[in-house]
C-alpha cells in the first residue's frame with residue numbers, strides 16, 4: 001500500500017489552519033484515494049432554487065464518527081479496463097476512450113461490480129459513497145455556499161460544466177456557465193482545481209453514481225450518521241455532482257437526482273469509496 005501525505009493550508013474567515021490529507025493507493029491499477037477525516041457538516045434543506053445561497057434555511061447536522069476513503073478522481077477508462085481484463089467487468093463502449101477520461105455509460109450495477117472486484121483484488125472493502133459521504137467530501141468543509149465559495153465567474157477553474165466553449169461548439173441551447181473551461185465535452189480527470197480535501201471534478205465532468213436508493217424527497221429524512229438511505233425505491237439509485245452537460249444552476253450539492261439502476265448515460269460515471277479499518 002502506498003501512502004502519501006499532503007499538507008494543505010486553507011483559510012476559513014480569519015482563521016488559518018493546516019490539515020493533513022492522507023492519500024492511499026492500494027494497487028497500481030486501483031483508483032487513487034483520499035482519506036476523509038471524521039467530522040460533520042450541515043445538510044441544508046429543502047433543495048434550493050437556482051442561485052440561492054447555502055447559508056440560509058433549515059438544516060440538520062450529519063456526523064461522521066468514522067473515516068472513509070474516496071476516489072481522488074472519477075474512475076477512468078484505464079482503471080475500468082483492468083477489471084475488464086480480469087473478467088469481472090463488461091467492456092463498455094464510450095464516445096471518448098482514452099485511459100484518463102472517466103468511464104461512462106456504466107450502470108449502477110456495473111459500478112458495483114467494479115467495487116467488488118477492487119475489494120477482492122485488494123482485501124479492502126470498496127463500495128459506492130453514500131449520499132451524505134459524497135456531499136461531505138465534495139464540500140470539504142466549505143459547506144455554506146455553492147462552488148466552494150468561489151465566485152460564479154470563476155467556476156470554470158474548478159470543474160467542467162456546460163460552459164461557453166461547449167456552447168460555441170455544440171450549440172445545444174442549454175443554459176451556459178458564464179465562463180470558459182475549454183472543455184467542449186468530457187475531459188480527462190483532474191484537469192481543474194481540486195477542493196480542499198484534494199478531490200477533483202466533484203463539480204461537473206461526469207455525474208457520479210452513489211449508493212442510495214430513491215427515497216427521501218426531503219433532505220431532512222436522510223440519515224444523520226453518514227449511512228446511505230436504503231429504505232426507498234431501490235429500482236432507482238442516486239447520482240450527484242452534475243456533468244459537462246450541466247450549467248452552473250444544476251450542480252448544486254443539494255440536488256437529489258435518481259434514475260433506474262440499469263440506465264446508462266454518456267455523462268454518468270462514478271467514483272469509489274473504501275472503508276477504513
Ligand SMILES: [Ca+2]
Pocket residue numbers: 160161162163165166181182183184185244
Ligand atoms: Ca465544459
Ligand SMILES: [Ca+2]
Pocket residue numbers: 074201202203204205206207208241242
Ligand atoms: Ca464529477
